[in-house]
Amino acid sequence: xxxxxxxxxxxxxxxxxxxxxxxxxxxxxxxxxxxxxxxxxxxxxxxxxxxxxxxxxxxxxxxxxxxxxxxxxxxxxxxxxxxxxxxxxxxxxxxxxxxxxxxxxxxxxxxxxxxxxxxxxxxxxxxxxxxxxxxxxxxxxxxxxxxxxxxxxxxxxxxxxxxxxxxxxxxxxxxxxxxxxxxxxxxxxxxxxxxxxxxxxxxxxxxxxxxxxxxxxxxxxxxxxxxxxxxxxxxxxxxxxxxxxxxxxxxxxxxxxxxxxxxxxxxxxxx
Ligand SMILES: NC(=O)c1ccc[n+]([C@@H]2O[C@H](COP(=O)([O-])OP(=O)(O)OC[C@H]3O[C@@H](n4cnc5c(N)ncnc54)[C@H](O)[C@@H]3O)[C@@H](O)[C@H]2O)c1
Numbered sequence: 554x555x556x557x558x559x560x561x562x563x564x565x566x567x568x569x570x571x572x573x574x575x576x577x578x579x580x581x582x583x584x585x586x587x588x589x590x591x592x593x594x595x596x597x598x599x600x601x602x603x604x605x606x607x608x609x610x611x612x613x614x615x616x617x618x619x620x621x622x623x624x625x626x627x628x629x630x631x632x633x634x635x636x637x638x639x640x641x642x643x644x645x646x647x648x649x650x651x652x653x654x655x656x657x658x659x660x661x662x663x664x665x666x667x668x669x670x671x672x673x674x675x676x677x678x679x680x681x682x683x684x685x686x687x688x689x690x691x692x693x694x695x696x697x698x699x700x701x702x703x704x705x706x707x708x709x710x711x712x713x714x715x716x717x718x719x720x721x722x723x724x725x726x727x728x729x730x731x732x733x734x735x736x737x738x739x740x741x742x743x744x745x746x747x748x749x750x751x752x753x754x755x756x757x758x759x760x761x762x763x764x765x766x767x768x769x770x771x772x773x774x775x776x777x778x779x780x781x782x783x784x785x786x787x788x789x790x791x792x793x794x795x796x797x798x799x800x801x802x803x804x805x806x807x808x809x810x811x812x813x814x815x816x817x818x819x820x821x822x823x824x
Contacts, residue, residue, distance in 0.1 A: 556590030557798040562641040564633065566624050566684055567650035567703075568595035569602025570786075573753025578703060579650035580606045581790035587615030589794060591646065594637050596622045598651075624651045624680035627687065634687045643695040646797045647688040649681040649702045654717035656758040662715045673716030678723050685731055689740060697739030699797045702728050703789070706748040706812045710819070721746075725808050732806035741805035743796045748812025749773045751783040779813035 563586045570577030576584075579597075587593045587610040595610075595617055597603035603619035610617040620636065622629045637644055653659075657676055658669045681702045692698030705721040712718040725744055732742040749755070751770070760766050774782040792811045795801055810816055 556588065557794060557800065558586055558646065559590030561586075561591045561645040561797075562594075562637060562643055563591040563646035563648065563797065564594045564596055564637055564644065564684075564688065565648040565650060566596045566622065566630075566633075566680070567652070568593070568606045568619075569597035569599045570606075571656065571753040571757055572602075573757045575751050575753055575756070576786040577752045577754055578747060578750065578786045578789040579648075580609070581786035582648055582650065582793045583617065584610055584613070584615075585787075585790040585794045586646065586648075586797065587617050588613060589798070591616075591797075592641050593617040594620050594633070594641075596620045596624075596633050598623050624649075624684060625675040627683045630684050630687045634691055638691050644688055644691040645695060645698050647684060647692075647698065647700045648793060648797070649684055649700065651680055652677045652703060652705070652717075652721070653754070654707070654714055655762065656754065657716070659714035659716040661713055665715050670716055674720055677717065677720035678727065681724060682727055685742070689731075689735060689738070692740050693735075693738045698741070699801075700731065700740065700742040701793050701796050702742070702744045704728075704744045704746045704808065706746045706810065706816060708746060708808075709810070709816050728808070729806050736805055741796075741801065743801070743805060744808045745789060745792050745796070746808055746810050746812065747784065747789045748810070748815050749776055749783045750785060750789065752786050755783075777813040777815055778818045782813075784811060784813055 568583040595603040600621040708722040728744040
């Protein structure tokens with residue numbers, strides 16, 4: 554299949570999604586990579602959800618397979634990379650999508666438990682390092698590659714919960730460190746910072762915790778200058794597609810805001 558990532562082998566960690574009507578960031582990214590010619594390994598702790606992503610890709614004639622993995626378990630990630638290389642002959646793309654805030658029990662500093670803090674650090678930060686540590690030798694062997702870490706605009710804005718704020722900010726430092734230390738391996742490492750997105754991950758846990766859905770959606774939409782509404786999983790996916798493609802071959806170590814101009818508008822308003 555011709556396309557912007559034709560012939561590349563891609564692992565998307567967190568390629569399933571939180572149940573809900575809208576498409577998630579990870580699922581949209583997996584679909585777009587496959588649509589543009591990559592062989593996609595849809596990895597997720599929830600195998601059934603990864604299989605749903607694979608079915609959507611297969612319906613379009615794309616190439617994908619599902620793999621069960623806990624992204625906080627390095628041995629499982631090692632098996633994921635080894636299996637991918639054995640079946641596809643190499644690895645070109647690693648997309649680190651897993652992450653959670655409210656859904657993982659995040660809280661303000663004095664309310665967050667030590668156990669909760671450790672869980673969120675493992676899920677949002679350590680997972681990206683472990684997956685990268687497993688993927689980089691395989692990419693090096695293939696002559697290079699692309700890693701994208703999904704951070705959040707919570708790294709730039711005030712955010713009520715400690716675990717998410719701290720880990721999504723640290724993920725930017727991790728991205729820069731990997732980019733600097735593996736540029737000479739021809740491995741590019743970038744971060745995407747989605748802002749307010751209309752995805753199940755952002756909406757459903759808050760509705761489950763008692764928020765009124767319509768009020769929540771209206772409030773999030775009203776924050777966004779560009780178009781006056783939240784972004785979607787596709788917006789994150791298209792940014793990822795670009796960064797993983799050879800079109801971005803001279804780009805590494807960046808933190809790409811995908812936020813409908815919310816951040817720059819806040820900065821101007823605050824002057
Ligand atoms: N949706 C937004 O508004 C928003 C905004 C900023 C950043 N983000 C970031 O986007 C990313 C996720 O977006 P999404 O829409 O794809 O979310 P999602 O919750 O729909 O999908 C995440 C997937 O990761 C899987 N997962 C969770 N823990 C895992 C683990 N330990 N091992 C393997 N898989 C695991 C889940 O099963 C799920 O399928 C997160 O990093 C999140 O912080 C989202």
